[in-house]
Amino acid sequence: MRVITGAARGRRLETLEGEDVRPTTDRIKEAVFSIIQFQTEGRVFLDLFAGSGQMGIEALSRGAKQAIFVDSAKKAADTVRRNLKTTRLEENAKVFQTDFRSFLTVNAAKIDIAFLDPPYRTGLLQQALPAVTGCMNDTGIIIAENPLEEAIEPQYGDFMLDRVYRYGKIKISTFKHKDFLA
Secondary structure, three states, X not given: OEOOOOOOOOOEOOOOOOOOOOOOOHHHHHHHHHHOOOOOOOOEEEEEOOOOOHXXXXXXXXXXXXXXXXXXXXXXXXXXXXXXXXXXXXXXXXXXXXXXXXXXXXXXOOEEEEEEOOOOOOOXXXXXXXXXXXXXXXXXEEEEXXXXXOOOOOEEOOEEEEEEEEEOOEEEEEEEEHHHOO
């Protein structure tokens, strides 16, 4: 796994191992950043359920002002820190080892782009989507990755489903504030 483009282009990232780990594929990562290509620079990016941190690191490499990484596993948080050091992007990053509910309850930062990719078929995505809306800027975008057969609602708080992109057995859903839908 490597950083695709930007300041840390080509740097190899450490991955987590184990049966519970499912890193976002390069194909999906490229698709996500194609969707938000003109929205990343100077923005605050939340990598919820961060794993190795590859999505937030990609955002930083592409000019995000700050990336916030949240994962409940110590192993994951440590991997994110090592990957940030390897890419020399730690200055604009914050890593939190905590569950998503605790983080979203105490977080004061307004988020521009939130990427949610929790373990599949656990109900975590359905719990995290309504919780993350309270941390979002009205002009922000929420991006959810999940399997095609896993249902999500068309609206969470003031954020409504904007588009769904299909990549094999995976879908990427984007949500925007109701006042900023195109």
